[in-house]
Amino acid sequence: MLTVVKRNKNYKARKLVIYDDKKRVTYVEPFWGWYSFSENLHELHKPCRALVMENFYWLLGRDCEWEDWVDSIEAWDKGKHVYGITIDKLPESMFFEGEKEIALNSFYNN
Numbered sequence: 748m749l750t751v752v753k754r755n756k757n758y759k760a761r762k763l764v765i766y767d768d769k770k771r772v773t774y775v776e777p778f779w780g781w782y783s784f785s786e787n788l789h790e791l792h793k794p795c796r797a798l799v800m801e802n803f804y805w806l807l808g809r810d811c812e813w814e815d816w817v818d819s820i821e822a823w824d825k826g827k828h829v830y831g832i833t834i835d836k837l838p839e840s841m842f843f844e845g846e847k848e849i850a851l852n853s854f855y856n857n
Contacts, residue, residue, distance in 0.1 A: 749791075751798045758809055763802055765795050775799050777807055781823075781841060800846045804853040813854060820851050 749772070754762040763775040773786040773795060788795055799806065808816055823841040842850065 749794055749798060751802055753802065753805055761806055763799060763806055765798055767791075775806065782806060796843070796846075797849070800842075800849040801853055801856060803850040805857050808854065808857070816854050817851065820847060823850075 748768065750766050752764045752766065754760075754764055754774075758777075761777065765772045765775065772791060773784050773788060775782050775784055775795075777783075782799060784792075784795065804816060808819070811819070824847055826839055826841060840847070
């Protein structure tokens with residue numbers, strides 16, 4: 748069973764550490780306006796990404812207000828907010844199907 752542990756309160760050092768039972772599978776940290784996995788997960792990518800979306804506000808929200816969080820989610824949904832990439836070269840959305848709502852509701856899971 749996969750579990751997630753939040754590490755570091757400092758925004759520059761925040762990480763989500765994902766475990767399968769007691770074995771660390773990966774950690775996730777903010778990266779250029781989005782996030783990055785530390786390992787290539789293959790078959791565990793989808794369940795790990797679901798855990799990230801459930802904790803998305805804690806990882807990337809920076810204690811913003813609800814309205815600002817909604818604006819951020821909308822920007823990611825339009826492929827914006829990722830630094831260093833020309834906006835017209837981003838995909839239509841940074842979220843997979845069903846993830847936008849989970850990420851939005853992560854505001855309340857903090």
